[in-house]
Amino acid sequence: MIYLELLWSFFQVGLFSIGGGYAAVPFIQRQVVDLHPWLTMTQFADIMTIAEMTPGPVAINSATFVGIQVAGTAGAIVATVGCILPACVIVTTLAYAYYRFRGLTMVQGILSGLRPAVVAVIASAAVSLLILSFYGQRTVPERPGSVNIISVLIFGAGLLILRRRKASPIRVMLGTGAAGIFMYSILSYIK
Amino acid sequence: MRHSGRTYRTLFLTTLQLSACTFGGGFVIISLMRKKFVEELHWIEEQEMLDFIAIAQSSPGAIAVNASILVGYHVAGITGALLTVLGTILPPFVIISVVSLFYEAFRDNNIVNMAMTGMLAGVAAVICDVVITMGKEILKQKRLFPVLIMLASFAAVRFLNVNIVLVILACGLLGAADTLYCRKREEPKRDLP
16 A cells, blocks of 8 residues: 555654754655655655755655655645654644643743753754855855855845834745845846 | 634634745744744744744654644644644645646746745845844843853854754753752752741
8 A cells, every 4th residue: 555655654754853854854765765666866856955945844845745756646645644643643742741831840940941042043043044045055165255145135134124124024035035036137137 | 712713714824824935944934933923913922932942843743843733732722733734734735746747847947046045035034033032032031041051052053063952952951950959049048947
């Protein structure tokens, strides 16, 4: 049964990828390239590119993509459900426990340690995104001067609007997408 | 607790919209959720949102899905959680289904790339805005302990490449130890008749 295989494979991806995002990549590769003949390594690299370019978590994106390739839309649904099933059970249980026990002093203490760590982790993700956006690669290049000026301008304008106007993030995202098309079109027209 | 259809609809539509235009991983959608649910709708408190992020981060599965379960459950119980999960996975599901039909053309399309590059800068702006707001909240407490935790965690993740889950767990333990220490210091006073 191909559907059961898909469900079970992506159930494992969902269960073992703790930490989100790229933590899932090795597990997906193991399931769809190494253990099952579902994708070639080239197709796998393609789906990683697409997953990065489209909205949504990498694990969900690849579940949908692999499911479609292997067994059509029904396969995509089965793989996606398998992928989120462990999270649904575990996180709902944790949510219940959180409301039940958060009044305890010890739990309060643990949470007070977690909160600043969360801010730091998000700040680190912000730095990675800034580097990727300004330099077009994951690390700061040795040679200065390769900064993408348009990205810097869009970033500056976006941050200003967010801080001053308390703008809705969805509008900012759509606006910066439109600004990207507009400014790069002008740039390629001048060239 | 009973919830109006309006609450359910807002929950679903908000997560749907956030998920549809969120590139660049779980922390981006978390930042957007915080902005929407804490700052705009006032359905979740700042501290609670930070707890949700810690739980979402250290549970298995995609951070975006985990966070949406917590937000949905908080606002409207199990039904809310189901709605937010659906709202979160529907956009990538539909988009990937369409893209998988002609993914080579999509990957090499100029307009798509222009919009993506613009939105990447936009996402960086949103997440920086969130970090500034959250960092200020931590500094406002005027205690050394959280500030030290924040700086040390940043250094560990950013420069030493320590696994994020380990950092979160360690900080939870430090928080527990801090509480024990504070309690010990107060205890002798309580023992007096």
